[in-house]
Amino acid sequence: MSDVEIAPTHDWNGDSGTRWAANLARLDMMLEDFGNAALAAASARPDEHILDIGCGSGTSTFPLAEQVGAGGHVLGVDISEQLVEIARAAAPADAAVEFRCADAATAALPAGSFDLLFSRFGVMFFDDPVAAFAHMRCALKTGGRLAFVCWRGAQENDWVRLPMAAIRDIVEPVPTDPTAPGPFAFGDRQRLADILAAAGFTAIDIAPLDTTISYGRGSTREEAVDDALDMAFQVGPLARALADQPADIREKASVAVREAFAKRPGATSVLIDGAAWIVTARN
Ligand SMILES: C[S@@+](CC[C@H](N)C(=O)[O-])C[C@H]1O[C@@H](n2cnc3c(N)ncnc32)[C@H](O)[C@@H]1O
Secondary structure: OOOOOOOOOOOOOHHHHHHHHHHHHHHEEEEHHHHHHHHHHOOOOOOOEEEEEEEOOOOOOHHHHHHHOOEEEEEEEEHHHHHHHHHHHHHHOOOOEEEEEEOOOOOOOOOOEEEEEEOOOOOOOOOOHHHHHHHHHOOOOOOEEEEEEEEOHHHHHHHHHHHHHHHHHHOOOOOOOOOOOOOOOOOOOHHHHHHHHHHHOOEEEEEEEEEEEEOOOOOOHHHHHHHHHHHHHHHOOOHHHHHOHHHHHHHHHHHHHHHHHOOOOOEEEEEEEEEEEEEEEOO
16 A cells, blocks of 8 residues: 555535635645646647636636637636636636636537647546547547646655655545546556547657645745645645544644644745646647
8 A cells, every 4th residue: 555545536516626716826836837837838829729628717728818819719628617717707808718617528529629638737537538538639620739737646746745644644544546536647657648549649748847846835934834734734635634534633633744844845935846747649
């Protein structure tokens, strides 16, 4: 058994979506470098038509819309009504964007119409990833591009590795399948390549991206560690693992997780390692 066991449950149109919405600003800060690397790999051009898969509150949809300009169009699709509402409310009046609340795995999409399928961490939650990617590929023009960023394994990502290892002796780990739908479903590079090939994509490139994440911020070191702890308790695998635990267990977990974050460097933030794949492919 790995020392990082992650419960795979995600209720994006319920609790997971609510937690994501409540922590948008800090999540956007945490994910910024990853999103920018995916946008660079996608290299959207003026007049293109783009599908942003699992677009959430639209953080990646808006820069894509700027890149395609008035002659292009970006459709953001997300399964969370709450996040789609936030995205719609934030959309500039003149932006060529549209948001739709739908399951990207099955949503009715115009055949052969997009130049680019893009995603920032929104494609790891499909029950049947081959069927989902094959479905979305049908909406891509011949020769069109796929570009997305997804997490590598939980073991390589401190934002989950540190807190989950810290509570290992406090909360009984639930044995899980590392390939089950969830943030780390695509941690195995070969499995991801096989999924995309089976879905009909070609020229598949899966490149590692390692960055230092500023997880938690504050005007002092203490504040930053507290902020990192609060964030881990609010959103992600630790939050899910502790959701139904009694107060005394949560308190013990809080002490252990705080200690783990406090060991990491950083003056006004907690600097931790983050590991993702930047994935590109063609139709
Ligand atoms: C980790 S969040 C990323 C959100 C956004 N792309 C960002 O970077 O801020 C994953 C997103 O994928 C969405 N999602 C999960 N499964 C989906 C599906 N089958 N169809 C559409 N969206 C989905 C969730 O609702 C959530 O907004």
